[in-house]
Amino acid sequence: MKQNMLMAELQKKAEACQNCGLRKECNQVVFGEGVLGKGLMVIGEGPGQEEDKLGRPFVGRAGRLLDMILESAGFSRERNTYVANIVKCRPPGNRTPLPEEREACLPYLQEQIRLAEPKIIILLGATALQGLVDPKAKISVSRGRFQEWQGIQMMPTYHPAALLRNPNLKALVWEDMKLVVDEYRKLVDPNHYSEYH
């Protein structure tokens, strides 16, 4: 598929990128992975320690939780979801990426979105919400409601790392995921199977 080739080319470009200071401090670029053209994309903040080591997004503790949440709703990066981050290089000590680092990385994410062709994007946490949609938005206020952005339905919700710190948030994320499943059935696949909804 042409989109896969273009994504591989974009990945090569990102791997050679020196547009901000993060590349010098990380082990490798963590570009993104998953299936293109199946309607769903998930965007996180940036690679952590495990991701930096393995070169894949969401493979640490938060990533395993994300995979479980997605799976409960009938989604996975093997079948129907593309997963990426606001920044592709790990910020030192896992600090939040700076606005200029987000800006430097944004063209890659915009191109990933164009090639993944999602109808729905799940924004995980404040950095994803602010980095892509609205720098002033608050995740606690915006979560749980779809908002349209460039013709795509965006669902902000809490980041899985926040759920690990505060398990009370899990119920809210599941409420948000049920809305994602409903919207996915409406926009992408009326027969979409989800174990719990």
Ligand code: URA
């Ligand atoms: N947290 C993120 O936001 N992204 C990852 O890839 C891993 C952890």
